[in-house]
Amino acid sequence: MAAITLRDIEKRYDDTLVLRDCNLDIADREFVVLVGPSGSGKTTLLRIIAGLERTSGGEILFDGARVNDVDVGDRDIAMVFQNYGLYPHMSVYDNMAFGLRRRKLAPADIDDRVRRTARMLAIESLLARRPRQLSGGQRQRVALGRAIVRDPAVFLLDEPLSNLDAHLRVQMRAEILKVHRAVTATAVYVTHDQVEALTMGDRIVVMNAGRIHQVGTPAELYDAPVDRFVASFIGTPAMGFIDCERRANGDRAELATSSARITLGEVQAQALSCANAGNVTVGIRPECLSVASERDAAAADVAVRGTVQVVEMLGAEHYVHVATEGGSLTARVPRHQRLRVDETVTFVASSRDVHLFDRETGRALR
Amino acid sequence: MMDAAADRRGGTRRTARVVQYVAIALALVWSLAPVYWMLATSFKTELEAARLAPTPWPLRPTLDNYRGLFGGSLPFLAFFVNTVVTCLATAIVAVIIATPAAYALSRARFRLRAATGYAMLVFRMLPLVVLLAPLYLLLLNARLLDTHTGLVVGFATFGLPFAVWMLKSFVDAVPIEVEEAARVDGYRRWQILFRVVVPLILPGLLTTGTFVFMEAWNNLIYPLTFVTTLEKQTLPAALVLTFTGQFKTDWGGMMAAATLTTLPLMIAFFAVQRSMVRGLTSGAVAGA
Numbered sequence: 001m002a003a004i005t006l007r008d009i010e011k012r013y014d015d016t017l018v019l020r021d022c023n024l025d026i027a028d029r030e031f032v033v034l035v036g037p038s039g040s041g042k043t044t045l046l047r048i049i050a051g052l053e054r055t056s057g058g059e060i061l062f063d064g065a066r067v068n069d070v071d072v073g074d075r076d077i078a079m080v081f082q083n084y085g086l087y088p089h090m091s092v093y094d095n096m097a098f099g100l101r102r103r104k105l106a107p108a109d110i111d112d113r114v115r116r117t118a119r120m121l122a123i124e125s126l127l128a129r130r131p132r133q134l135s136g137g138q139r140q141r142v143a144l145g146r147a148i149v150r151d152p153a154v155f156l157l158d159e160p161l162s163n164l165d166a167h168l169r170v171q172m173r174a175e176i177l178k179v180h181r182a183v184t185a186t187a188v189y190v191t192h193d194q195v196e197a198l199t200m201g202d203r204i205v206v207m208n209a210g211r212i213h214q215v216g217t218p219a220e221l222y223d224a225p226v227d228r229f230v231a232s233f234i235g236t237p238a239m240g241f242i243d244c245e246r247r248a249n250g251d252r253a254e255l256a257t258s259s260a261r262i263t264l265g266e267v268q269a270q271a272l273s274c275a276n277a278g279n280v281t282v283g284i285r286p287e288c289l290s291v292a293s294e295r296d297a298a299a300a301d302v303a304v305r306g307t308v309q310v311v312e313m314l315g316a317e318h319y320v321h322v323a324t325e326g327g328s329l330t331a332r333v334p335r336h337q338r339l340r341v342d343e344t345v346t347f348v349a350s351s352r353d354v355h356l357f358d359r360e361t362g363r364a365l366r
Numbered sequence: 367m368m369d370a371a372a373d374r375r376g377g378t379r380r381t382a383r384v385v386q387y388v389a390i391a392l393a394l395v396w397s398l399a400p401v402y403w404m405l406a407t408s409f410k411t412e413l414e415a416a417r418l419a420p421t422p423w424p425l426r427p428t429l430d431n432y433r434g435l436f437g438g439s440l441p442f443l444a445f446f447v448n449t450v451v452t453c454l455a456t457a458i459v460a461v462i463i464a465t466p467a468a469y470a471l472s473r474a475r476f477r478l479r480a481a482t483g484y485a486m487l488v489f490r491m492l493p494l495v496v497l498l499a500p501l502y503l504l505l506l507n508a509r510l511l512d513t514h515t516g517l518v519v520g521f522a523t524f525g526l527p528f529a530v531w532m533l534k535s536f537v538d539a540v541p542i543e544v545e546e547a548a549r550v551d552g553y554r555r556w557q558i559l560f561r562v563v564v565p566l567i568l569p570g571l572l573t574t575g576t577f578v579f580m581e582a583w584n585n586l587i588y589p590l591t592f593v594t595t596l597e598k599q600t601l602p603a604a605l606v607l608t609f610t611g612q613f614k615t616d617w618g619g620m621m622a623a624a625t626l627t628t629l630p631l632m633i634a635f636f637a638v639q640r641s642m643v644r645g646l647t648s649g650a651v652a653g654a
Contacts, residue, residue, distance in 0.1 A: 089566055099551035102551055
């Protein structure tokens with residue numbers, strides 16, 4: 001059990017700054033997911049928490065105690081690596097017992113803990129095998145077992161599911177959450193897959209270019225992204241964006257392009273006037289858009305006309321990518337509504353589904 | 367038209383194949399002819415071996431030359447034991463010293479790391495004779511001349527740089543996550559080296575050891591320079607010192623001794639040739 005605090009963490013390789021101003025509080029027993037694209041610095045941050053990398057600046061605290069200079073082996077952490085990192089020359093049993101032997105536990109105690117953990121992960125029958133004799137899923141379980149058998153204070157997982165096929169990944173996601181519920185450790189999980197992040201994390205940390213953009217629950221990130229990056233990164237398919245101009249329409253605040261008209265709600269209009277932003281980008285999630293006739297469009301808060309570029313068939317629904325004046329949008333359309341490429345189509349949405357961003361800074365306007 | 371083109375292509379392919387086989391046959395004859403000559407001569411009588419018009423194979427095959435090696439006045443068995451002992455000791459010493467050095471060169475981040483590695487390679491490129499005088503003086507001052515220990519020091523000096531580089535390529539191939547997992551498990555660097563890395567590069571240790579062993583075995587100039595007592599000599603030096611006389615050379619005896627000298631080397635080479643190639647080429651291909 002440990003609460004983790006990161007204060008102004010910075011990491012530099014020669015002249016390249018790969019992490020900056022990273023501040024984060026992780027509560028005891030919390031399951032936090034670090035998510036971001038390749039090169040965002042999420043794995044570096046995890047390795048800094050582990051002690052496998054040194055910081056160039058800032059402090060790491062475990063339960064309020066500074067651990068910057070504490071060796072990785074003395075931090076009471078366990079880690080699951082992307083490529084498992086199992087000892088190839090040892091049996092599954094020895095892989096799991098190796099860390100316990102270092103702690104000089106009694107052989108009977110080691111045996112008891114290894115077998116109990118193996119039972120929990122259903123790998124009892126594999127204990128005598130070598131890692132090369134195991135499938136990807138089995139290796140993943142062993143890597144998990146090796147981590148939890150130590151009963152660590154902090155459990156670090158670096159893209160542990162990235163080498164598994166889609167089906168096994170879903171299965172192992174549930175398995176990891178089950179394990180986390182069973183143990184008392186704080187967990188920090190790194191992934192580039194936002195679906196994994198949304199389904200697993202108590203809270204999610206979205207990172208890009210070495211910076212933490214937003215920390216929040218999955219719902220907070222989805223419903224109230226703080227900037228355009230978070231808005232585009234969280235959600236599948238991604239949110240669509242249109243660059244609009246402000247336009248006065250009587251007492252109502254309106255944004256428009258030559259092919260879109262967006263009437264704002266009271267709160268959004270207030271945010272827009274407070275921010276005093278001239279150039280605004282409007283973001284709309286795919287599930288908020290629906291196909292409408294010209295007559296229905298006239299009565300809707302939001303109406304956007306565009307040309308269909310691509311139609312992706314996903315079984316029950318289609319993803320329709322539409323080019324409009326000022327940007328492109330993606331809409332989730334029921335399968336029965338057949339749209340063709342190059343067809344001009346009008347979509348409508350409610351004003352409460354509209355996200356506003358400052359076009360210059362990318363910050364959300366609220 | 368099409369048939370004619372296909373025929374032409376088939377003809378070109380056949381010619382290319384014939385050229386290939388001829389080239390291979392030439393290379394084989396070139397490299398195996400001396401070995402055949404050594405083997406054939408070792409079974410010839412003294413008279414036949416010394417003929418001015420040599421016979422291509424033994425007319426009256428005999429084992430006398432081999433019997434002479436063990437039953438004659440020469441301490442052939444002592445030469446053999448000397449060679450095995452010094453070469454084995456050299457291989458062990460080189461591997462023991464090279465393993466931590468290779469690990470440091472592969473994993474540790476320190477200033478002049480690359481320069482240290484290249485310095486070793488440059489040292490390796492120096493001809494054997496360049497080191498002869500300084501090594502002679504060192505052994506003289508250490509009172510190790512005319513001793514097997516001195517010979518081991520000499521052999522190891524020359525074998526170490528290559529051993530370090532070869533072992534480094536094996537260490538490089540060990541996934542870093544495996545070591546990091548051991549660090550997370552609480553093990554220190556030296557424990558990781560001996561409990562994780564060494565077991566994983568065992569084939570590499572064996573290969574490197576064999577390579578150093580073979581190189582020491584082939585070394586003629588160091589034993590000739592550092593060892594003066596005949597009974598302490600190694601096989602290659604003994605071959606030169608004992609079978610060539612002022613008035614006659616015992617070709618049959620020399621070739622029998624050469625055959626027995628070559629045999630352990632061939633066995634060692636065939637035992638490790640696969641991992642030796644892997645060691646020399648690892649890192650050349652992604653995922654190797």
